[in-house]
Amino acid sequence: MNITEKTPNTIELDTPLIRGEQTISSITLRKPKSGALRGVKLGDLLQMDVEALTKVLPRISEPMLTEQDVSNLDPADLLQLAGVTAGFLLPKASIPDYPQA
Incomplete structure (x- = not known):
């Protein structure tokens, strides 16, 4: 997926991350599989x-x-990413605009 495509899971950072000569101004999150959640309590997420x-x-x-990148995020950006991540854990039935069969 091209990072410049706007998706609901793409967050435009208020404060871009600087990694060496790379500037990260947006981050796209993909819905995790169970393996990506290993070692973490779902309630904590x-x-x-x-x-x-x-x-x-x-x-x-x-x-x-990286974990260091996450530690360097602006709190407002971390909150936005956390909201998207928490949303991935919700069942479809609890999402108001999700099409029901």
Whole structure:
């Protein structure tokens, strides 16, 4: 997927991350499979626990974030990424605009 394509899972960072000569201004998250959630309590992700997010975000982000990148995120950007991540854990029936069969 091209990172410049706008998707609901793409977050435009308020404060871009600088990694060497690379500037990361947006991050796209993909819905994790169960393996990407290993070692993390789902309740911690739903509560937007920073330690849990530090483990999971590198596994589901494009470009791939490091734990150090997550630690360097602006709190407002971390909150946006946490919201998308927590949303991945909700069942379809609990999402108001999700088409029901």
